[in-house]
Amino acid sequence: MKCKMFWGWLMISLATVAMAQTPPQDSLTLEQVVRQVLKNSPLIEQSLHKIEAANAQIELSNSANYPFAAAEASYSRIGPLIELTIPDAGTFSLFPANNYDAHIAAQYALYDFGKRKTEHELAQNGLFSAQQNAQTVRNMLAYRTVNLFYSILYLQQNIRVLDQEIAALREHLDVAQKRAQTGSATSFDVLTTRVRVSNSENQKVDVENILQKQWVLLQSLMGIDSTQKIYLKGDFVYENAELVDDRQALLQQAMNQRQEMKLAENSVRHYEIAMHLASFGNKPKLMANGMFGVKNGYIPDLNKPKLNWVAGIGLNVPLFDGFATHYKEQEAQASLAAAEAYREEVRRQISAEVSQAIEDVLTQQKKLDAADLQLEQASEAVSLANKQYEAGVVTNLELLDAHTAQAQSRLQKSRVLYNLVLSEFRLEQTVGKKSW
Numbered sequence: 271m272k273c274k275m276f277w278g279w280l281m282i283s284l285a286t287v288a289m290a291q292t293p294p295q296d297s298l299t300l301e302q303v304v305r306q307v308l309k310n311s312p313l314i315e316q317s318l319h320k321i322e323a324a325n326a327q328i329e330l331s332n333s334a335n336y337p338f339a340a341a342e343a344s345y346s347r348i349g350p351l352i353e354l355t356i357p358d359a360g361t362f363s364l365f366p367a368n369n370y371d372a373h374i375a376a377q378y379a380l381y382d383f384g385k386r387k388t389e390h391e392l393a394q395n396g397l398f399s400a401q402q403n404a405q406t407v408r409n410m411l412a413y414r415t416v417n418l419f420y421s422i423l424y425l426q427q428n429i430r431v432l433d434q435e436i437a438a439l440r441e442h443l444d445v446a447q448k449r450a451q452t453g454s455a456t457s458f459d460v461l462t463t464r465v466r467v468s469n470s471e472n473q474k475v476d477v478e479n480i481l482q483k484q485w486v487l488l489q490s491l492m493g494i495d496s497t498q499k500i501y502l503k504g505d506f507v508y509e510n511a512e513l514v515d516d517r518q519a520l521l522q523q524a525m526n527q528r529q530e531m532k533l534a535e536n537s538v539r540h541y542e543i544a545m546h547l548a549s550f551g552n553k554p555k556l557m558a559n560g561m562f563g564v565k566n567g568y569i570p571d572l573n574k575p576k577l578n579w580v581a582g583i584g585l586n587v588p589l590f591d592g593f594a595t596h597y598k599e600q601e602a603q604a605s606l607a608a609a610e611a612y613r614e615e616v617r618r619q620i621s622a623e624v625s626q627a628i629e630d631v632l633t634q635q636k637k638l639d640a641a642d643l644q645l646e647q648a649s650e651a652v653s654l655a656n657k658q659y660e661a662g663v664v665t666n667l668e669l670l671d672a673h674t675a676q677a678q679s680r681l682q683k684s685r686v687l688y689n690l691v692l693s694e695f696r697l698e699q700t701v702g703k704k705s706w
Contacts, residue, residue: 297501300419303492304706307415308408310493317404324397331393334386337378342563344371366572373563373578380558380583385550392543399536406529409699411491412706416695418488423504424688425481428681432474435677439467442670449666459667466670506687517628520701524624527702531620534613541609545602551595554587620700627697634690641683648672648679 298306308314346369355361379386443463450460489496525531561580568576655672658664697703 297503299503300416303419303488303502304412304415306493307411307491308706311407311411311491313407313411314404317400317407321397321400321404324393324400327396328390328393331386331390334379334389337376339374339376341374342372345369363572365567368573369565369567370575371563371565373561373565375559375561377557377559379555381556383550383553385547385553385555388543388547388550392540392547395536395540395543399533399540402529402532402536406533408706409529413695413699415488415491417692418484418491419502419504420506420688420691422481422484422488422502423506424684425477425484426502427684428477429474429481431677431680431684432470432477435674436467436470436474438673438677439463439470439670442666443467446666459665462667463670466674506684506691517625520628520697521621521624523703524620524701525617528620528700529702530616531613534609534616537609538606538613541602541606545599545606548595548598548602551598552588552591554585557584557586558582559584623700624697627693627700630693631690631697634686634693637686638683638690641679641686645676645679645683648676652676 348365348367348369351363351367352365353361353363443460446459446463450457486496489498489500492500494500559580559582562578564575564577566573566575568574652672652675655664655669659666659669
C-alpha cells in the first residue's frame, strides 16, 4: 500500500515538473522564429543590396541606348598672328589672337553589331544571379534556424526526462536510507543511489550548458539580445513518406529546384554571354555626331562670336588592338569551361545529397520503430518490477534500474524523433521542396 502511495505521489510530482516547463501561450512557433530571423539577418540585407546593385547595372546597360551629350567651353590665345597686307586695302589677320568656343556636342551609336544588346543581357543575367543568391541565403538561414529550433526542443525535453529521473532517484534514496536505518538495506544501496543522483545531476548540468549555447545562437540569428527571454512552441512531427519509390522523381526535382543548381546553370550562361561580348572587341561601330554652339574667328569680323553647327556620321573600324580581343575571348572561354565543370560537380553533389538524405530518413524511421518497441518493453519491465518490489522479490536498486532504463528509452525515442524530423526537413531542403 505504501509503495502504491509512493508511486502515485511520484507521478503527480513528475507531472508537475512537466507542467512547470511547458512554454506559455505567447511562445513562438517555428514559422514565427524563421520569419524573424529572415527579417533581422544582415545577410539578407546584404543580398537585397546586391539585387539593388544588379538592377543599377541593368539601368547602366540601358544608358548605351541614349545619345551622349556634353557641354564644352574653351579659350585659347594664339601668337604670333599671321597678317596679310593688301595694297590699298590695308593689313588684316587670318584669325583672331583670342579664340572663344562654347558648344554642346552629342554622339549616338547607330549600329554596333548587337554589343549593347549583349551587355544588357549580361546585366540581366547578373540580376538573376543576385536573386538566386538571395534565395540561397534565405534557405541557408532557415535551415540553421530549424536545426537550432528543434535542438532546443529536444534539449528541453531531455531536461524534463532528467528531472523526472532525478526526482525518482531522490525518492529511491529516501527509501534506501530509511531501509538502511531499519537494517533491511545496506549502506551500499544508499551509496549507489547517491552516485546515480550525482551522475544524473551532472548530466543535467551538461545538457543545460548545451541548451544555453543553443539559445545564444538562436537569439543571435533572430537579432535579439541574449538576455531577452523567449519561449518556443512546437513538437516533433514527421510525415513517414514512402521515399524509396520516389527516388528518381526526387532527384529530378532537386535538379530543377535547388538554388545551387540554378546558380551553376546561370554561371555557365554568364560566361557564354561574356564570350559573345568579348567577340565585339574588333567589330566596327557606326556613330552619328553633332555639335551646336558659338565661337569667333569668322570673316569679316574675326572677333565677333557667331552661332555654328556641325553634323556628321563616322565609322570606327578597329584594325589592331594588340591581341586584346583574342585574349578576352580566351579568358571567357576558359571561365566558361570552369563554370561547366563546376555545374557538373554541383550535379553530382546534389545527387549524392539526395541519396544520403533519403537513406537518413529511412534509417531514422527504422530506429523509431525500434525505439517504440524498446520503450514499450521498458514500460512493461517497470510495471513488472513494481509488482515484484511490492512482493519483495526484487531489490530497490533493481527497481531503480528498471525506471532508469525506461527514462533512457524515452530519451532515445526523443533523440530518434529529433533526428527524424531534421532528416525529413533536410530532405525537403535537398530536393528543393522547402523554400522560405
